[in-house]
Amino acid sequence: MKFSHGARLIGVGAGLPSAVVTNFDLEKLVDTSDEWIKTRTGISERRIASEEETTSQLAIAAAKDAIGFAGIDPQEIELVVVATSTPDNLYPSTACMVQAAIGAKRAAAFDMEAACTGIVYALAVAQQFIGSGTFKCALVIGVDIHSRFLNWADRNTCILFGDGAGAFIIKADEKENEMLGTYLRADGSGGHLLHIPNTGSAYPHAGVTPPTATHGFLEMNGRAIYEFAVNAVPEAVRAACSDAGITVDDIDFLIPHQANMRIIKSAAERLGMAPEKIVSNVNEMGNTSAASIPLAMWQALKRGQIQVGSTCALVGFGGGLTWGSAIVKWTAVDQRQSSQDEGTQVTEVEASKK
Numbered sequence: 001m002k003f004s005h006g007a008r009l010i011g012v013g014a015g016l017p018s019a020v021v022t023n024f025d026l027e028k029l030v031d032t033s034d035e036w037i038k039t040r041t042g043i044s045e046r047r048i049a050s051e052e053e054t055t056s057q058l059a060i061a062a063a064k065d066a067i068g069f070a071g072i073d074p075q076e077i078e079l080v081v082v083a084t085s086t087p088d089n090l091y092p093s094t095a096c097m098v099q100a101a102i103g104a105k106r107a108a109a110f111d112m113e114a115a116c117t118g119i120v121y122a123l124a125v126a127q128q129f130i131g132s133g134t135f136k137c138a139l140v141i142g143v144d145i146h147s148r149f150l151n152w153a154d155r156n157t158c159i160l161f162g163d164g165a166g167a168f169i170i171k172a173d174e175k176e177n178e179m180l181g182t183y184l185r186a187d188g189s190g191g192h193l194l195h196i197p198n199t200g201s202a203y204p205h206a207g208v209t210p211p212t213a214t215h216g217f218l219e220m221n222g223r224a225i226y227e228f229a230v231n232a233v234p235e236a237v238r239a240a241c242s243d244a245g246i247t248v249d250d251i252d253f254l255i256p257h258q259a260n261m262r263i264i265k266s267a268a269e270r271l272g273m274a275p276e277k278i279v280s281n282v283n284e285m286g287n288t289s290a291a292s293i294p295l296a297m298w299q300a301l302k303r304g305q306i307q308v309g310s311t312c313a314l315v316g317f318g319g320g321l322t323w324g325s326a327i328v329k330w331t332a333v334d335q336r337q338s339s340q341d342e343g344t345q346v347t348e349v350e351a352s353k354k
């Protein structure tokens with residue numbers, strides 16, 4: 001897809017709950033072990049939101065971090081898109097809450113939901129608005145608090161997920177286009193393989209006072225999602241590369257949805273990508289759903305893995321079923337680095353409240 005205006009990613013940010021829950025903590029809740037979780041998923045620990053921490057707070061923290069990275073005035077932002085499956089409430093949208101909190105007074109704002117692929121869908125939406133010349137600056141956030149919708153007695157699911165938010169700032173660029181290609185797909189016939197039932201208007205108890213039952217919890221056919229993912233990731237990356245007019249060999253870094261290290265390695269192998277090209281933080285974050293790709297990129301930048309000029313394949317998969325990829329060239333530097341000896345700090349929710 002060719003656009004009349006170029007787009008560039010100029011900022012990335014994170015918003016994380018402060019509590020770290022280790023595999024050893026989970027051993028006390030369900031019949032599992034640190035060794036099983038690490039071997040089967042690559043996860044050692046994850047952040048879990050406290051009762052006081054909300055999706056909107058995490059999103060706002062990530063937005064502020066990304067705005068600081070990009071060194072922009074929030075009033076430059078003309079579009080706020082939040083990808084989430086776990087908003088504070090059905091409405092107002094999380095995007096409207098972020099828009100107000102950061103003072104993006106000139107922005108349109110809406111949420112969208114494509115489960116763990118949401119951030120890739122949201123990037124593609126932002127690119128459409130910027131590429132067409134409608135808007136010049138967009139804030140795109142992926143955020144989820146899945147811990148509220150986990151059955152903490154189900155060892156098949158509760159060990160996998162973490163909470164968090166990741167954000168990107170995208171700006172129009174008249175000279176260069178650095179959002180090189182995208183690919184989005186869905187297959188609703190597989191919706192039952194990964195879902196959170198009894199959480200919407202189809203729930204027969206919604207609106208009954210007093211409530212007659214609690215809401216549903218995340219349910220998953222792990223094997224089926226695994227099989228879907230190891231095929232969906234290579235398909236999406238190859239197709240997005242083709243859209244970008246490049247080959248998989250031109251990709252410097254694979255930044256996949258952080259669900260399971262075995263899925264990530266298997267998909268990279270199928271793509272013929274060397275392990276050094278994999279970006280992953282699943283060991284310390286778990287599966288943060290829509291937040292996982294920007295959080296992985298944010299950490300890779302902090303540890304110097306991704307360099308200016310790197311061509312990156314962002315690729316997501318998840319409930320819906322949905323999957324997709326965006327090929328981007330990363331050329332941004334943290335605008336705070338020149339003014340802070342200590343460099344970028346982890347943005348915690350508490351810090352955002354001050």
Ligand code: UT7
Binds near residue numbers: 229
């Ligand atoms: O955003 C997308 C979200 N979802 C995913 O990405 C999930 C994709 N799927 C997976 O990551 C993997 O399928 C899992 C990590 C969920 C499971 O790994 P697996 O290698 O497919 O294990 P399995 O489901 O085949 O289970 C193997 C055994 C079973 O015991 P039996 O029947 O062989 O006796 C499970 O009951 O492991 C057992 N098991 C556990 N044991 C200890 C399942 N969960 C656990 C656990 N601790 N937490």
